[in-house]
Amino acid sequence: MAEGIRRLAKDTAIYGLSSIIGRFLNWMLVPLYVRVLDTTGEYGIVTNLYGWTALLLVLLTYGMETGFFRFVNKKEETEPMRVYGTTLYSVAFTSSLFFAGCLLFLQPVSRATGYADHPEYIGMMAGIVAVDAFCCIPFAYLRYRNKAFRFAAIKFLSIGLNIFLNIFFLLICPWLYRLHPAWIEWFYQADYGIGYIFVSNVFTSSLIFLLLIPYLLPGFRARMDPGRLKQLLPYSIPVLILGAVGVFNQNADKILFPYLFEDKDFAHAQLGIYGACFKIAVVMMLFIQAFRYAYEPFVFAKDREHDSRKAYAEAMKYFIIFALILFIGVMFSMDVLKYFVSPEYYAGLSVVPIVMLGELFYGIYFNLSVWYKLTDKTVWGARFAVIGCAVTIGIILLFVPRYGFMACAWATFASNLLMMLLSYFVGQKHYPVSYDLRSAGTYALLAAGLYAAGMIPPVGNIYVRLLYRTVLGLLFIGFVIRKDLPLSQILSVGRYFSRKNGNFKL
Numbered sequence: 229m230a231e232g233i234r235r236l237a238k239d240t241a242i243y244g245l246s247s248i249i250g251r252f253l254n255w256m257l258v259p260l261y262v263r264v265l266d267t268t269g270e271y272g273i274v275t276n277l278y279g280w281t282a283l284l285l286v287l288l289t290y291g292m293e294t295g296f297f298r299f300v301n302k303k304e305e306t307e308p309m310r311v312y313g314t315t316l317y318s319v320a321f322t323s324s325l326f327f328a329g330c331l332l333f334l335q336p337v338s339r340a341t342g343y344a345d346h347p348e349y350i351g352m353m354a355g356i357v358a359v360d361a362f363c364c365i366p367f368a369y370l371r372y373r374n375k376a377f378r379f380a381a382i383k384f385l386s387i388g389l390n391i392f393l394n395i396f397f398l399l400i401c402p403w404l405y406r407l408h409p410a411w412i413e414w415f416y417q418a419d420y421g422i423g424y425i426f427v428s429n430v431f432t433s434s435l436i437f438l439l440l441i442p443y444l445l446p447g448f449r450a451r452m453d454p455g456r457l458k459q460l461l462p463y464s465i466p467v468l469i470l471g472a473v474g475v476f477n478q479n480a481d482k483i484l485f486p487y488l489f490e491d492k493d494f495a496h497a498q499l500g501i502y503g504a505c506f507k508i509a510v511v512m513m514l515f516i517q518a519f520r521y522a523y524e525p526f527v528f529a530k531d532r533e534h535d536s537r538k539a540y541a542e543a544m545k546y547f548i549i550f551a552l553i554l555f556i557g558v559m560f561s562m563d564v565l566k567y568f569v570s571p572e573y574y575a576g577l578s579v580v581p582i583v584m585l586g587e588l589f590y591g592i593y594f595n596l597s598v599w600y601k602l603t604d605k606t607v608w609g610a611r612f613a614v615i616g617c618a619v620t621i622g623i624i625l626l627f628v629p630r631y632g633f634m635a636c637a638w639a640t641f642a643s644n645l646l647m648m649l650l651s652y653f654v655g656q657k658h659y660p661v662s663y664d665l666r667s668a669g670t671y672a673l674l675a676a677g678l679y680a681a682g683m684i685p686p687v688g689n690i691y692v693r694l695l696y697r698t699v700l701g702l703l704f705i706g707f708v709i710r711k712d713l714p715l716s717q718i719l720s721v722g723r724y725f726s727r728k729n730g731n732f733k734l
Contacts, residue, residue, distance in 0.1 A: 257394050258507045261425070262500075262570050264398045270422050272486070272496030275503030277349060277426075279482030280341070281357055286475045288323050288361035291467030293368045294601065295460045300372055312372075313450030314457050316365050323358040330354035342486065352426040359433040366440040369447065382439045390432040397424035466606035473613035477620045477643055478590075481628075481636030484621070488628050502633035504569045505576030509583040511558055512551065516591040519547060537661045544595045545664050549708055551588045552675040556704055558584060560682055560697035563690050579637035581679075586637070589644035596651040599659035608658075612650050616643040667712065678704055 265271050292315045300311045330337060331351060338347035370379045401416045401424075417423075476483070482503060489495035558565065559581055566577055593612075600608040620643040627635035655661070678700045687693040 257391065258504055259568055259570075260394065260398060262504050262573055265422060269493055269496035269500055271504060272498070272500035274422055274425055275482050275499050275506075276486055276496070277343075277353055279479035281353055282479050283472065283475050283483065284326075284357045285361050285364075286471040287468070288326055288357060289319060289364050289468075289471070290322070291464030291471060291606075292319055292460065293364050294467045295464035296365065296368050297372065298463060298601065298604075299456070299460060307450075308372075309446060309450040310453045311456055311460075312365075312369055312447045314453045314460065315368075316444065316447035317452040318457060318460075319362055319365050323362045326361075327354055327358035342492070346423065349423065349426055352430050356426070356429050356433045359437050363433075363436050363440055366443045366447070369443055382436060385439065386432050386436045389435050390428055393428035393431055394425065397428060463604060463606060466610045469610035469613065471613075473610065473617040477613065477617045478640065480617070480620050480624055481633070481639060484624055485628065485633070485636065488625070498633055501573050501576040502579065502636060504573045505579055506583055508558070508565055508568055508577070509580050509587065512554055512584045512587040512591070515551060515554055516587065516594065519591070520594060540595075540598050540661050541663045544592070544661075545667055545712065547591060547595055548668050549671060549712065551591055552671055553701075553705060553708070555581075555584050555588060556675055556678060556682075556701050559679060560701050561694075563694060576633060579633060582637040582641050586641035586644045589641070589648045593644060593648040593651050596648065596655055599651075599655035599661065603659050605658065608651075608654060612647045612654075615650065616647040619643045619646055671708075674704060674707060 261271055261274065296311060296315045300308045331354070334347050334351055335344075338344050338350045341350060343349050367379060367382075370376075370382075397416075401412055402418065404412050405416060405418050482499065485499045485502070486492060486495040489498075562577070562580070566574060569576075597609055600606055620639045623635060623639035623642060627638075652663075682697040682700045685696075687696055
């Protein structure tokens with residue numbers, strides 16, 4: 229295995245430690261929410277607001293994170309800290325402007341979004357989004373400096389606080405309120421419910437900001453460079469369109485769903501079911517996110533080397549392999565994973581395989597995006613995203629009122645598949661990369677065959693069924709090891725990881 233791929237695997241493992249394990253811990257809050265909140269509709273409100281949050285976060289970073297990586301790694305760049313300072317000042321200004329505007333027009337915005345009874349939800353979410361958008365730039369700086377362990381440590385600390393506060397407000401406080409209300413009634417309201425989920429997030433975002441202060445100071449000292457900003461914006465604005473449309477594409481179901489039904493209580497209840505079961509498929513998204521954190525610095529740094537396209541093809545192959553292993557693992561463990569949610573949410577479990585495959589297509593699309601990022605033709609990414617978004621919105625508007633949340637799952641599937649195919653065929657004309665299509669096809673067909681073999685036979689006993697599916701999963705892993713991932717390569721990654729990072733110092 230090439231040195232670059234070993235480094236990519238190592239960084240993916242470290243970022244995955246903070247992303248996958250950290251998000252897994254947050255993921256485990258969902259069983260708490262679905263059992264503590266009074267109705268599925270309350271969780272639907274959480275799903276809806278966090279769908280808006282994901283979209284706003286991309287709008288407020290407006291492609292500057294990717295722009296930072298592109299320009300700080302340019303061969304002719306002699307003052308990389310000026311690039312960092314420029315992106316930092318720019319995002320700080322726009323995030324502050326957004327938060328101030330939301331506070332100034334809080335009541336109209338609350339009414340427009342359907343939360344006139346709780347405008348503080350909108351105020352808290354605006355603050356969370358503003359701080360998180362600003363913090364994306366120092367996090368990008370840590371990735372640029374290859375400070376993966378520091379990145380992971382900050383993520384873990386913030387996630388730990390979020391989990392603690394959720395448990396404190398949703399479990400411990402109600403228990404204390406029943407026993408000794410005088411102890412906590414000075415700050416705790418027993419009927420505030422989901423509001424404490426947002427309160428917990430406010431404290432978490434504040435902690436992240438405080439922990440990143442040492443990495444903000446170098447950027448602020450470097451100051452804003454208007455000349456560099458003029459270079460960054462033309463590159464980053466198409467990335468903004470790509471990101472905003474892409475995130476809206478991923479969250480359009482959660483954002484639009486409540487507005488497609490006259491009965492808002494029914495809409496929030498159905499959205500709560502969909503949102504909770506959607507979380508089961510989040511394993512695929514976490515893997516893609518961890519890979520993305522490591523892949524972007526890898527791509528722009530590797531562009532300086534003569535064998536870069538071969539490395540991109542190899543990275544794609546291993547991404548597909550591990551993504552398919554995740555898909556099979558989750559689907560074959562559904563008899564256990566369904567207890568992640570309570571029985572009133574089981575009606576939504578059928579969306580899990582559709583969503584996971586849709587996210588796999590999105591992960592491949594992200595890998596393919598290397599061509600328009602390296603050729604500075606990011607406008608193509610924006611075009612693909614707009615087309616995908618149009619497909620998503622069309623399917624949602626036409627079929628959700630009739631078929632409910634199942635149409636949301638198929639909308640994601642169809643949109644990501646189309647964007648993946650468009651990016652591949654257009655990319656091969658502008659920046660040809662010899663991807664191993666035969667290997668990808670072989671693994672996809674094998675995974676599909678094993679999935680069908682695991683799901684179709686009516687095995688009644690749950691233990692026999694789990695054992696049977698585990699054997700099928702191991703067959704797939706065995707095939708991978710025999711064909712493309714021999715033990716010597718696995719051990720070489722382990723030795724590289726231990727040699728370079730054996731001290732684990734922050």
